Amino acid sequence: MTSTLTAVPPLPDDATPTPPEQAVVARRFSGLHPVGLAVALLFFVGSMTPSLLPRAWFLQGVATGISVAIGYGIGCGAAWVVRRCGVSPNYSARTRRIGWWTLGAVTAVTVPLFLVLGSWWQQIVRDLAGVERANRANYVLILLLSVVVAVILLAASRGIRRGTRALTRVGSRYVPAPFARLVAVAVVVAIGIFAVNGLVYRGLIGLANQSAAAADHGTADGVEQPQAPERSGSPASMESWDSLGKEGRTFVAGGPTAEQITGVTGRPARTPIRVYAGRAAAENVDEAAELVVAELERTGAFERSVIAVATTTGRGWVNSRVASSLEYTTGGDSAIAAMQYSFLPSPLSFIADRETPPQAGRALFEAVERAVDERPEESRPKLVTFGESLGSFGGQGAFSGAQDMLARTDGALWVGTPNFSPQWSYLTDHRDAGSYERLPVIDGGESVRFAASAADLDMGGAPWGDPRIIYWQHASDPITWWSFDLLLNKPDWLREPLGDDVDPGMRWMPFVTFWQVTLDMVFSADVPAGHGHTFGADAADMWAAILQPEGWTAEDTARVHAVFTD
Template identity: 80%
Template sequence: MTPSLLPRAWYLQAVATGISVAIGYGIGCLAAWLVRKCGIAPDYAARTRRIGWWSLAIVAAVAVPTFLILGSWWQQIVRDLVGVERINRANYLLILLIALAIAALILAIARGIRAGTNGLTRFGLRYVPAPAARLASLVVVVILGALVVNGVVYQGLIGMANRSAQASDHSTAPNVEQPQIPERSGSPASAEAWDSLGREGRTFVAGGPTAEQITAVTGRPARTPIRVYAGRESADSVAATADLVVAELERTGAFDRKVLAVATTTGRGWVNSRVASSLEYTAEGDSAIAAMQYSFLPSALSFIADRDTPQQAGRALFEAVHTAWEARPEGSRPKLVTFGESLGSFGGQGAFSGAQDMLARTDGALWVGTPNFAPQWAQITADRDAGSPERLPVVDGGTNVRFAASASDLDLDGAPWGTPRIVYWQHASDPITWWSFDLLLHQPDWLREPLGADVDPGMRWIPFVTFWQVTMDMVFSADVPAGHGHTFGPDAANMWAAILHPEGWTDADTEHVRAVLAE
C-alpha cells in the first residue's frame, strides 16, 4: 500500500497487494520449513496457541484497515505531485477482497504444483531411493513448467497478439490523410505505397508542421520538412527495409538539408510527434527525418517477446543512413542526429557501443525515456561522476553528455557544454526507466538518494514489494501530464534547441515552439 512512482488505479493496487500477500505467505512458509529442518519444533500448549492467534487477529484488525486508509491517502499525495485528479477513496474498500482472492489463486496454483511434485515423488519411490525420486520429480515439474510457459502458452499468446496487431496495422488513425507533397513517403511521388506504411507510419508522414506554420512561429523563411518511412511489410528483413528508407532519402534530397535525423521507432513504428515536430521547428524546416517500422507488436509486448529486433532495426537504419551520408563530400553533409523514445531509445542506442561512439559518428542525439535494460544507458549511468544522482547523472562534468528531467536541467549550473551534444531525457517518476528485476532484492541508488520533485518522499524500497509496485506503475505510465511518468511534451523544444544550437536561435524562439507543442 506504500507509495511508488505514479498513481495506481485501485484495481491495480489490489493486484499488487494480492501478489505481495502471496509472496509474504511463501516467505513465511519457507522460514518455518527452515526452522523445522534445523530441528526446532516448539510444542505450544493449546492456550498459548489461542493467545497467539487472537493476538494476530487483533493486529490484523488494526493494521489492515489502517493501511487501507493510509494507502488511499498516499495515492492522493502522488496524484497531487504529478498533477492528476484525485479519486474517490471509498474504492479502496474493495482492494482487500480482490487482493485476498488473487493471493488465494496464487496459493492454489503453488499447492497444485506441490501436489504434482509429491505425486511424481511417490511414483518414483517404486524404482529409486527417496532423495533421487524427489530430485527427479522436481526436475520434471520445472521442465514441464518451462515448456508450458515459454512454449505453448508464450508462443500461443504472442502469436495471437501478433496476428491481431498486424490486422490493426492495416487501419488508419482518424483525420490522417495521404500526403500529396513529394517530401513525404506514401505520397504519389514516393516509391513507398501509402498502404504499406502501417498505421503509425501513415500518421507520421501525414503529420508535422508545414513551411508556412514554421514561418509563423519563427518569423523566418522555412522549407517543407522531409519525412521518410518504410513499413514492416515493405521488405523481408530490417536491413532491406532500411535500404528502402535510404532510397526515399535520396529521392527527396534529404542529404542536401541542414539536419538529417535517424529516428528509431517503438514496436509498432510510433514516433513522438512533439519530438519530431520540435526538431523541424528548430531546424526551420531544413530537415529530414528517417524512420521505419520493424514490428507489429506494441512496445509492451515487444519488450516481453522480442528485445533483439529493436536493436537490429536501430543498427540497420543508422548504418544504412550513415553509409550514404559518409559518401557525401565532407563539406556538404547535413548535421546527422539520432533520436528515439522508450523502446525506440533502446533500439536506437543499439547502433553504438557507447557514448564515445555516439560522439564520433553523430552531431547529436536525444534519447527519451530510456528503459533500464538499455546497456549503453546503463554503462553511462554507472560511470557517472561521483556524487551525482542516478536519476540525473553528471558525466565528465557535462562536457558532451547531459541528463535532464526538464529543460532547466540542461544548464548544469553553467558548466561548459561542447559539441556534439547528447541528451538523455528522463523523469524521476518514469517506471519505464527505473523498472528492473534487481528491484526484487536490491535497493537501487535512485531510491537511496534524494528523490525527484514529482516522487513522494515517503517512497521506500521494500524487497519484492517495490518490484511489483513499479511493475504496476508501468501500466499507466503515459496516462499522466507531460513532464511526469512516461509522457514527454513541450520540453522537446528546449532539448533540440540545445542539441542543434542553430545560429540566431533565441530563447524566445524556443518559447514560441513550446507554446505550439502545448496546444
Template identity: 75%
Template sequence: MSATTDPQATTSPSSNTPDATTGAVETASPVGAGDRLRRYGRTLHPVGLTLALLFFCWSMTPSLLPRAWYLQAVATGISVATGYGIGCLAAWLVRKCGFTVRHSERTRRIGWWTLLGLAVVAVPTFLVLGSWWQQIVRELAQAEPASRSYYLLVLALSLTVAIAILAIARAIRGGTNRLTALGLRYVPAPVARLASLVVVLVVSVLVVNGVVYQGVIGLANRSAAAADQSTAPDVTEPTATERSGSPASAEPWDSLGREGRTFVAGGPTPEQISAVTGRPAPMPIRVYAGREAAASVEGVADRVVAELERTGAFDRSVLAVATTTGRGWVNARVASSLEYVAGGDSAIASMQYSFLPSALSFVADRKTPPEAGRALFEAVSAAVDARPAESRPKLVVFGESLGSFGGQGAFSGAQDMLARTDGALWVGTPNFAPQWAQITADRDPGSPERLPVVDGGANVRFAAAAADLDLPAPWGTPRIVYWQHASDPITWWSFDLLLHKPDWLREPPGPDVDPGMRWIPFVTFWQVTMDMVFSADVPEGHGHTFGRDAVNMWAGILDPADWTAAQTEQVRAVVGGDQTEE
C-alpha cells in the same frame, strides 16, 4: 508461531491446532456448509500469515505514480502471496535445522487471536493510509484526484489474487510430491525429489512458454497486424513529394502501417515554421517504410535510404534517424520540435520493425529493436559518409522508450555516439538499455542516479526538465541528451528491485516523487511493475509522458546560431498538449 502439538489434541474432533510436521493447522470435520472457508483457513501456516500481513501493509506504501485501485490490488495480492511463501519457507528451514517449539493449547490460541487482532487493526488502517498516500502521489504527478472509496475493493481483489497464486503453488507442490512418491519405487529419496522437481519445473516452463506465452503473443501479433491496417482519425495521404506515402513515393500509403501513416502525414508546414523563424522554410522531409516493405530489417532500412535519396534529404542541413517503438510510433512533439528548430531544413528517417505495441515487445522481443536501430543507422550513416565531407548534413539520432533502447543498439556507448553522430536525444530510456546503464554507472561521483553528471557535462547531459541542461561547465559538441523523469517507472524498473536497493532510492527523490517512498524487498518491484501499466497516462513532465520540453532539448543539441528563447516559447505553445503511443 510454528509449533508441534500434543498427539491427543490432534485427534480431537474440535481440534484447531497446527500440525507438527507441516506447521499448518489440521482440518477439522465440517459442521455445515459455511464451514468450508474455516477449513481452508486452518490449512494456512501462522508464520506465513504473519509475513503475509506485513507484506500487505508494505504494499500500500507509495511508489512512483498513482495507481488505479485494481492495479493496487494486484500488487498487493502478489505481495501477500510472496510474504506468505517467505514465511512458510522460513518455518520449513527452521524445522529442517532441527528446531522445534512446543506450545500449550492455550498459548497457541493466544497466538492465533493475537494475529487476528493485528489483522483487524492493520488491514483497514493501511487501506485508509494507502488511499491517502495515493492522493499525495496524484498531487505530485498533477493528476486528477480519484475516489478513495475504491480502496474498499482492494482487499477483496488482492485476497483473490493471493489465493489464486497459493492454489497454483500448492498444485505444483502436489505434483512434485506425487512424482516423488512414484520415483521412490525405483531410486533413492534424494534422487526422486530432485528428479520430480526438475520434471515439474520443465513441464511448467513448457506449458507457460509453449501454450500460454506463444499463444498469447501469437494472438496479439495477429490482432496488432490487423489493427495496423487502419488509419487514425483525421490522417490523410500526403501530396507533398517530400513525404513517403505520397503519389511520388516508392512506398505506398497503404504499406506504411497505422503509425507510419500518422508520422508522414503530420508535422508543421513551411508556413507554420516561417511564422516562428521569420524566414522562408522548406517542407520538412519525412520518410518511412513499413514492416512488410522487405523480408528483413536490413531490407526495410535500404528502402528508407532510397526514399532519402528520392526526396533530396542528404542536401538538408539536419538528417535525423528516428528509431520507433514496437509498432512504428514516433513522438510527434519530438519530431516537430526538431523541424521547427532546424527551420524546416531537415529530414527524418524512420521505419517499422514490428506489429506489437511496446508493452508486448518489451516482454516478447527485445532482440529486434536494437537490430532495427542498428540496421537503419548503419544504412543512413553509410549513405552520408559516401558524400563529400563539406556537403554532408548533420546526422542526429533520437528515439523514445523502446525506440531509445533500439536506437542505442547502433552504438557501443557514449564515445561511439559522439564519434559517429552530431547529436542524440534519447527519451524515457528503459532500464535494460546497456548503453544507458553503463553511462549512468560511470557518472561523476556525487551526482544522483536520476540525473547523472558525466564528465562535468562536457558532451552528455541528463535532464528531467529544460532547466537541467544548464550546467556550469561549457557544453561541447556533439551533444547527447538523455531525457528522463524521476517518476518514470519505465526507466527505473528492473529485476534488481526484487532484492537490491537502487541508488535512486538511496538519494533525495525527484520533485515529483513522494519522499515517503521506501525500498522494500519484493514489494517495491511489484509496485513499480504496476506503475508501468499507465505510466503514460499522466500529465507531461511526469511518468512516461514527454511533451513541450522537446523544443528545449533540440535547441540545446543543435544550438542554431540565431535561435532565441522567445522562439522556443513560440514552439512550445504550438506543440503543447499530451500525446502518447496509441
C-alpha cells in the same frame, strides 16, 4: 431386504455440532501457517505505500494480492527452514490460541488502517503527477480483489506442491527418496518452462502478433494521405500509403507545414521531409533500411541541413512532439528517417523479442550514415539520431557506447530509456561521484547530459562541447527504473533524494517494490507531460541545445514550447 443401523454415541451435554460450512472454513483456516500470515500482513502494508505513479484501484489490487501471496510464501519458507534446523517449538493449545487471536486483532486494525493510509498516499501521488484525484472508497474493492488474487496464487502454488509430492511418491518406488524428490522438482520445472514457452510465449505472443498485424492495416482518425512529395506515402513516393502501417501513416501525415513553422519562428521555412518504410514493405530490417535511404534520395534529403534517424517503438511509433520540435528548431530544413520493425506494441516487443530493436536501429543508422559519407565532406548534412522508450534502446544499439555516438553523430536525444539499455546502464553506473542515479553527471557534463527538464541542461554554466548527447528521463518514469534487481536490491535512486514528482514516502521493500513499479508501467504514459513516461514540450529545449541553430534565442524556444502546451 434388511438393513443394519449403526448406533451413534450421543453428543456430550455441553457439545454443539459444528455446521458443515463452518467446519470447511475452519479446516481451510487451520491449514494456513501463522508465520506465513504474519509476513503476508507485512507485505500487505508495504504494498499500500506510495510508488512512482498513481495506480488504478484494480492495479493496486493486483499488486497487493501478488505481494501478499509472496509474503505468505516467504514466511512459510522461513518457518520450514527453521524446522529443518531442528527448531520445532511445541506450544500448548492455549498459547496457540492466544497467538491466533493476537494475529487476528493486529490484522483487524492494520488492514483498514493501511487501506485508509494507502488511499491518502495515492491522492498525494496524484497531486504530484497532476492527475485528478480518485474516489477513496475504491480501496474497499482493492481489498476484495487482492484477496482473490492471493487465494488464486496460493491455490496454484499448492497444486504445484501436491503434484511434486505425487511424482516423488511414484519415483520413490524405483529410486531412493531424495533422488526421486530431485527428479520430481526437475520435471515440474521443465513442465513449467514448456508451458510458459509453448503456451504463453509462442501461443499468446503469436496470437497478439496476428491481432496487431491486422490492426496495423487501420488508419487513425483524422489521418489523411499527404500530398507533399517530401513525404513517404504521397503520390510521388516509392512507398505506398497502404504499406506504411498505422503508425507510419500517422507519422508521415503529421508535423508542421512550412507556413506553420514560419508563423511560430517568424523566419522563412521549408517543408520538412519525413520518410518511412513499413514492416510489410520488406523481408528484413536491412531491406527496410535501404527503402528508407531510397526515399531520402528521392526527396533530396541529403541537401537539407539536418538528417535525423529515428528508431521507433515496436509497432513503428514516433513521438510527434519530439519530431515536430526538431522541425521547428531547424526551420523545416530537415529530414527524419524512420521505419517499422514489428507489429507488436512495445511491452510485447520487450517480452517477445529484445534482439530486433537494436538490429533495426543499427541497420537504419548505418544505412543512412553510409549515404551521408558518400557526399563531399563540406556539403554533408548534420546527422543526428533519437528514439523514445524501446526506440531509445534500439537506437543506441547502433553504437558501442557514448564515445562511438560522439564520433559518428552530430548529436543524439534519447528519451525515456529503459533500464536494460546497455549504453544507458554503463553511463549511469560510471557517473561522477556524488551525482544521483536519477540525474547522473558524466565527465562534468562535457558531452553527455541527463535531464528531467530543460532546466537541468545548464548544469550551472559548466562547459558543454559539441556534439552533444542528451538523455531525457523523469524521476517518476517506471519504464526507466523498472528492473529485476528491484526484487532483492535497493537501487540508488531510492537511497538518494527522490525527484520532485515522487512521493517522499516511497520506500523500497523486497519483492513488493518490484511489483509496484511493474504495475506502474501499465499506465505510465497516461499522466501529464513532465511526469512518468510522457514527454512533451521540453523537446524544443532539448533540440535547441543539441543543434544550436544560428541566431536561435530563448524566446524562439519559448514560442515552440507554446505550440505543444496551448
